[in-house]
Amino acid sequence: MQQIPDLGKNSLGKPDPWAKFRGLAWWQLVLSIVPMLLMLVGGAIGGVIGATGLFANLSLARKPFGTxxxxxxxxxxVVATYLGYFLVVGLIHNLLKG
Known part of the structure; x- marks a missing residue:
């Protein structure tokens, strides 16, 4: 029986930080990374929401759904992360401006 390689380790046995991205189709990579663009616009708030979207999409990319x-x-x-970002920023803006 063939052994499935551990995607979490590299050849030296060290953790591979890119293991979650390996083996994905190009469109899956793009849709996984697009939420992180919020970090450029929204700083820490955008980064947190974007990272949540990134990990959610990486998880979905590994699921056995049809294409x-x-x-x-x-x-x-992706849409939910951007809407969530604008909702949070809008709420913060309203709280600060009264």
Missing amino acids: PAKLLAMLGV
Whole structure:
């Protein structure tokens, strides 16, 4: 029986920080990274929300869904992260401006 390699370690036995990105299709990589663009616009708040979207999409990319369902789910996460960011920023703005 063939052994499945451990994607979390490199050849030297050290943790591989890029293991979650290996083996994904190009569109899965793009949809996983797009939420992190919030970090450029929103600083720490955008970074936290973007990282949440990144990890959610990486998780969805590894699920055994069909391609159309996976694409729609990952697009939904991207839209939800941007809407969530604008909601949080809007609430903070309203709280500070009174």
